[in-house]
Amino acid sequence: MVVEIATINVKDGMSEAFEEGVAKARPVILRAEGCHGVSLHKSVEFPLRYRLMVQWESVENHTVTFRASEGFTQWRAAVGHCFAETPSVEHVVEVSLPQ
Amino acid sequence: MVVEIATINVKDGMSEAFEEGVAKARPVILRAEGCHGVSLHKSVEFPLRYRLMVQWESVENHTVTFRASEGFTQWRAAVGHCFAETPSVEHVVEVSLPQ
Numbered sequence: 001m002v003v004e005i006a007t008i009n010v011k012d013g014m015s016e017a018f019e020e021g022v023a024k025a026r027p028v029i030l031r032a033e034g035c036h037g038v039s040l041h042k043s044v045e046f047p048l049r050y051r052l053m054v055q056w057e058s059v060e061n062h063t064v065t066f067r068a069s070e071g072f073t074q075w076r077a078a079v080g081h082c083f084a085e086t087p088s089v090e091h092v093v094e095v096s097l098p099q
Numbered sequence: 100m101v102v103e104i105a106t107i108n109v110k111d112g113m114s115e116a117f118e119e120g121v122a123k124a125r126p127v128i129l130r131a132e133g134c135h136g137v138s139l140h141k142s143v144e145f146p147l148r149y150r151l152m153v154q155w156e157s158v159e160n161h162t163v164t165f166r167a168s169e170g171f172t173q174w175r176a177a178v179g180h181c182f183a184e185t186p187s188v189e190h191v192v193e194v195s196l197p198q
Contacts, residue, residue, distance in 0.1 A: 040193070041191035042192050043190070044101060044189070045189055051191055090143070092140035093140060094139070094140050095141050095149075097138075
């Protein structure tokens with residue numbers, strides 16, 4: 001399992017619209033092939049900055065399958081107008097630590 | 100609850116030492132006041148980059164109480180020699196999304 005961490009800076013005054021857009025588009029992402037969870041996190045230090053975290057079975061489920069799908073178009077239609085810039089996206093894998 | 104996201108770039112060749120250091124120091128962080136969880140994640144795109152995610156009851160539990168504690172000294176002693184640069188730290192709060 002990999003986690004997509006998208007850092008999204010929104011335009012000033014667009015926080016509420018962005019959160020509503022994510023709420024609306026979340027089911028679309030959740031229905032995507034290999035998607036196992038979507039959560040949204042707001043920065044304490046930078047109030048216009050969010051982290052969208054999405055659990056995927058593989059990086060390709062996100063970067064290839066989802067991005068080429070109708071779901072991606074719906075996601076961008078719901079939130080794209082709120083973006084201050086193109087989001088930066090990275091994928092991480094949890095490191096197993098002994099208990 | 101807030102989540103600390105620390106972005107940590109390690110020196111080339113120090114990934115294994117860093118992961119061992121985190122495993123060693125994790126119980127120290129978990130014992131800190133207000134700490135509710137520690138996980139380590141490795142970047143897919145940048146193999147020397149990690150995200151340490153720590154659940155805290157408040158930002159101050161991390162930035163004030165923990166950083167002034169003996170636990171912080173122990174954490175830095177376990178992993179500090181692996182850092183390629185000072186980690187960048189941000190805190191986020193999960194946004195409640197309708198199901």
